[in-house]
Amino acid sequence: MAGIVPEHWSAAENGNANVSAKGSSRDLRHGRTAHNMSSSSLRKKSDLRVIQKVPYKGLKDFLSNLQEVVLGTKLAILFPAIPAAIIATYYGFSQPWIFGLSLIGLTPLAERVSFLTEQLAFFTGPTLGGLLNATCGNATELIIAILALTNNKVAVVKYSLLGSILSNLLLVLGTSLFCGGIANIRREQRFDRKQADVNFFLLLMGLLCHLLPMLFGYVAIGETSPDVVADMSLNLSRASSIVMLISYIAYLVFQLWTHRQLFDAQDQEDEYDDNVAEEETAVIGFWSGFAWLVGMTLVIALLSEYVVATIETASESWGLSVSFISIILLPIVGNAAEHAGAIIFAFKNKLDISLGVALGSATQIGLFVVPLTIIVAWIIGIKMDLNFNLLETGSLALSIIITAFTLQDGTSHYMKGLVLLLCYVIIAICFFVDKLPQKQPNAIHLGHQLMNTAVNAIGKGVLSS
Amino acid sequence: MGSTVEPSAITESGNANANATVKGSSRELRHGRTAHNMSSSSLRKRSDLRLIQRVPCKTLKKILSNLQEVILGTKLNVLFLAIPLAVFANSYHYGRPLIFGLSLIGLTPLAERVSFLTEQLAFYTGPTVGGLLNATCGNATELIIAILALAHNKVAVVKYSLLGSILSNLLLVLGSSLFFGGIANIRSEQRFDRKQADVNFFLLLMGLLCHLLPLLLKYSATGETSTAMINKMSLSLSRTSSIVMIIAYIAYLIFQLWTHRQLFEAQEDDDDDDAYNDDVTVEETPVIGFWSGFAWLVGMTLFIALLSEYVVATIEDASDSWGLSVNFISIILLPIVGNAAEHAGAIIFAFKNKLDISLGVALGSATQISLFVVPLSVIVAWILGINMDLNFNLLETSCLALAIIITAFTLQDGTSHYMKGLVLLLCYVVVAACFFVDQITQNGAVVGLQPMNNAGGGLFSA
Numbered sequence: 001m002a003g004i005v006p007e008h009w010s011a012a013e014n015g016n017a018n019v020s021a022k023g024s025s026r027d028l029r030h031g032r033t034a035h036n037m038s039s040s041s042l043r044k045k046s047d048l049r050v051i052q053k054v055p056y057k058g059l060k061d062f063l064s065n066l067q068e069v070v071l072g073t074k075l076a077i078l079f080p081a082i083p084a085a086i087i088a089t090y091y092g093f094s095q096p097w098i099f100g101l102s103l104i105g106l107t108p109l110a111e112r113v114s115f116l117t118e119q120l121a122f123f124t125g126p127t128l129g130g131l132l133n134a135t136c137g138n139a140t141e142l143i144i145a146i147l148a149l150t151n152n153k154v155a156v157v158k159y160s161l162l163g164s165i166l167s168n169l170l171l172v173l174g175t176s177l178f179c180g181g182i183a184n185i186r187r188e189q190r191f192d193r194k195q196a197d198v199n200f201f202l203l204l205m206g207l208l209c210h211l212l213p214m215l216f217g218y219v220a221i222g223e224t225s226p227d228v229v230a231d232m233s234l235n236l237s238r239a240s241s242i243v244m245l246i247s248y249i250a251y252l253v254f255q256l257w258t259h260r261q262l263f264d265a266q267d268q269e270d271e272y273d274d275n276v277a278e279e280e281t282a283v284i285g286f287w288s289g290f291a292w293l294v295g296m297t298l299v300i301a302l303l304s305e306y307v308v309a310t311i312e313t314a315s316e317s318w319g320l321s322v323s324f325i326s327i328i329l330l331p332i333v334g335n336a337a338e339h340a341g342a343i344i345f346a347f348k349n350k351l352d353i354s355l356g357v358a359l360g361s362a363t364q365i366g367l368f369v370v371p372l373t374i375i376v377a378w379i380i381g382i383k384m385d386l387n388f389n390l391l392e393t394g395s396l397a398l399s400i401i402i403t404a405f406t407l408q409d410g411t412s413h414y415m416k417g418l419v420l421l422l423c424y425v426i427i428a429i430c431f432f433v434d435k436l437p438q439k440q441p442n443a444i445h446l447g448h449q450l451m452n453t454a455v456n457a458i459g460k461g462v463l464s465s
Numbered sequence: 466m467g468s469t470v471e472p473s474a475i476t477e478s479g480n481a482n483a484n485a486t487v488k489g490s491s492r493e494l495r496h497g498r499t500a501h502n503m504s505s506s507s508l509r510k511r512s513d514l515r516l517i518q519r520v521p522c523k524t525l526k527k528i529l530s531n532l533q534e535v536i537l538g539t540k541l542n543v544l545f546l547a548i549p550l551a552v553f554a555n556s557y558h559y560g561r562p563l564i565f566g567l568s569l570i571g572l573t574p575l576a577e578r579v580s581f582l583t584e585q586l587a588f589y590t591g592p593t594v595g596g597l598l599n600a601t602c603g604n605a606t607e608l609i610i611a612i613l614a615l616a617h618n619k620v621a622v623v624k625y626s627l628l629g630s631i632l633s634n635l636l637l638v639l640g641s642s643l644f645f646g647g648i649a650n651i652r653s654e655q656r657f658d659r660k661q662a663d664v665n666f667f668l669l670l671m672g673l674l675c676h677l678l679p680l681l682l683k684y685s686a687t688g689e690t691s692t693a694m695i696n697k698m699s700l701s702l703s704r705t706s707s708i709v710m711i712i713a714y715i716a717y718l719i720f721q722l723w724t725h726r727q728l729f730e731a732q733e734d735d736d737d738d739d740a741y742n743d744d745v746t747v748e749e750t751p752v753i754g755f756w757s758g759f760a761w762l763v764g765m766t767l768f769i770a771l772l773s774e775y776v777v778a779t780i781e782d783a784s785d786s787w788g789l790s791v792n793f794i795s796i797i798l799l800p801i802v803g804n805a806a807e808h809a810g811a812i813i814f815a816f817k818n819k820l821d822i823s824l825g826v827a828l829g830s831a832t833q834i835s836l837f838v839v840p841l842s843v844i845v846a847w848i849l850g851i852n853m854d855l856n857f858n859l860l861e862t863s864c865l866a867l868a869i870i871i872t873a874f875t876l877q878d879g880t881s882h883y884m885k886g887l888v889l890l891l892c893y894v895v896v897a898a899c900f901f902v903d904q905i906t907q908n909g910a911v912v913g914l915q916p917m918n919n920a921g922g923g924l925f926s927a
Contacts, residue, residue, distance in 0.1 A: 185724060389685050390681050390684050390685040391678070391681040391682055391685045394677055394678070394681045395674075395678070395681075398670070398673065398674045398677060401670065401870070402667065402670045402671065402674070405663070405666055405667065405670060405873060406667055408663065408877065409659060409660065409663060411660070413720075413725060414720075414724075415664055415667070415716065415717065415720045415725070416667060418713070418716050419667040419668060419671050419713060422671060422709050422712065422713050423671050423674055425709055426671075426674055426675055426678065426706050426709055427674070427678070429702060429705045429706065429709070430678040430682070430702055430706075433698045433701050433702045433705075434682060434698060435694070435698060436682075436685060436686055436690055436695075436698075
């Protein structure tokens, strides 16, 4: 896989993506972060010839706009999954089908949202654009989380956000370093560790916020009633969330204003022969971009609603636990576009961008989406704290520590990527075999009998493979 | 300590093997040697063949010289006497603690000789197979003890001895190397290449993750989940993780022996400081033939198995009569003995300010146990139908976690001084003290007081 696909992509990319690889200072002028730059590698230049033949001017504009937005990505083939999911819901198809189709449909939408925010950044200027990007970069995760909250599925929210951090740290980073290491096995692979370090402080701070409410539960002695403990943990979580949001704002200030030079270190390696110094211009207008963004967000919300509503049924009929689906499957789909982008940049030995994507996205979820969800839950009166049980917090802690150690020396080789990938595999296996009933309210309660047979079947399946 | 090392360093000047080892490490790697083996060679001495030359019969002469190379080729050969004594004590039913002690002493020189023999075989098999052989047999003693303890269904002893081996490599061997190296070279700068050390730490952290998840799985279970179900989940998780760990170990071997070999021969550039005036560039040649080496290897392995059998069978008795818990004996005493040869080697290289080799020994050995011996034991247990998982209780896992993290932080900047070594050593003392006072009965494994009658007529009654 590694050899063929990226070759093909990088050839097609010469039109558009190279621009983002080339002039990163120009990118930052438009408020782009590494996160957005990677998605752009999935774009293609749309061919406007057919549309030029349309006589009527208004229609022509409309069509070219449509083509830019809908067909401007290589993931456009996945768009038919969206109407299919809607039709499946209307005609009462089986729920696992709806779940699967919605998941597939979310992939291109996530990429398009980041395209649209980038387009809007041309009009709003760098600062506002940077803020917009930083906020909408993980819009899919945020929307899924908020919808799951309104359905009172706190466990799904926690698991999907945790899974998103894990998948960014271990899977996205691991495959990037591994593929990059294999492709550039004879070349030295360097990156700037200062940028990576900033992310790790923040992630470790997030870890502290998750750890403390959990430890509350364990230090409580017999005479404290569980209600008191839950109350304390809730208050602590809400206060910590506010602190986390403050630190995220400080991080944005640091990244977009005061220490911007840290984040465009990849400028000097311009020896790739892309002599098409194309000026970047906005391909769609402000208001049409804005309308599209609102529309896309609504469609994402619709699909997320389907995903949240059907997750339990899908879990039962596929024989996978809800925690496995939320921690492993949801984030893989939600991060697919960034994932592909990070790998492509790693192939070109531009590790700074790959790292920026993976770590930036993890930080964003850890310090922005998670506390925002807590605050939203607070507003709508749901008791959600930062306590992600023992197993999940342990996985998170070790993932952060392993990744931080891996990136300590500013160089990379394939072994680093492989170890991260294998760690992800181990964590995935752990949640695959984990059939413990969840403590959260509204979690599904599988019967004991069913659970045992499921464990048996899965155990055999895993072991025989 | 200084007095024991000084003479050995002097003896080495005449020693072909050790000098060549220190000097040309690329040559070493051509013969598939790893740092692990290189350190053991510092314990070797050139055998004096004059006596044997007088023996008239040709075949007899060959056999004798061969015997001398193998048996007397190490400074630890005094300890070989413990082997017949242990066998003798066992057949005359002496006290079990005595058998235990004698077997432990007897294992020390055997561990060193096995690494000598694999190195000799590597001359014939070429670098690749030789490297693989070394990587596999480097911790043969630990592996054999683990498998025999498994066969006796003493899962706790297996877990504890392997954990202890990792701890002793990380804290004791590394700590004393850095400490003595720091004292001896207090005025000169002590540098090492951190890339090599880093690779080991990723792998150790990955191993830690594999131990942590089954542990957490157990603690996060709520009241209503039955213990049997948790054990089942933890078991299937451990078995699949073991397979992943072995895949990681294979990738590590590929990384070390093929694709990134240059990372592991970084110590070559400090050749120019030939302050040690060893201008005798002796070519390394094998001192024994392939088949005789192979036969010796098989024989040694059988002896190791025999002594390990004694050790495993008598460990509870020794624990009772010495007043030490089985935990303490398995975590602290067994690994000190099993690693003695490497330990001495690592310290000697640290004295010479060749920290890269010392680090390679200590970290390489820890990685090998954590990612090869441990998962292999789990898989062997699976084949034997024993329920062994990767869950090393809370106290042990946290000691491991902290040992890895402290050592990793210690080695972050690529330089060393005696304080680093001292801190690691003191950490080991604290861990040892913890297991010394820990008299909590082991849970989980069936350590049971089985009848010990299989010590005499055991699997390997030679």
